[in-house]
Amino acid sequence: xxxxxxxxxxxxxxxxxxxxxxxxxxxxxxxxxxxITKAQIAGRDASERVMRSQTLRxxxxxxxxxxGDLGEMGGRLRKVRETFVNEVKEGWKDGSRQIKx
Numbered sequence: 001x002x003x004x005x006x007x008x009x010x011x012x013x014x015x016x017x018x019x020x021x022x023x024x025x026x027x028x029x030x031x032x033x034x035x036i037t038k039a040q041i042a043g044r045d046a047s048e049r050v051m052r053s054q055t056l057r058x059x060x061x062x063x064x065x066x067x068g069d070l071g072e073m074g075g076r077l078r079k080v081r082e083t084f085v086n087e088v089k090e091g092w093k094d095g096s097r098q099i100k101x
Contacts (some may be wrong), residue, residue: 049091055084 009015019025050056062076 053087055080055087058083 058080062080065076
């Protein structure tokens with residue numbers, strides 16, 4: 001019964017128009033647009049950071065080389081891991097600084 005009533009109200013063009021013009025709905029739309037824009041900017045920044053990433057560059061370099069033995073392969077993986085860990089730490093610090101702003 002309640003669902004049917006809501007369905008009828010939401011399919012009424014006049015009611016929808018009145019709701020769209022109300023201050024709470026307009027404010028909700030503004031907040032949603034702001035959040036989407038902020039998320040897009042954050043995503044773009046993150047993808048730029050990944051493309052500049054030293055870890056990504058190192059993985060590409062190491063993937064092109066043929067390992068001589070397991071010790072050499074372990075050394076390469078250790079270097080990539082250390083670079084990755086350092087970049088995660090730097091990213092964590094940057095994120096903390098941005099939150100504090």
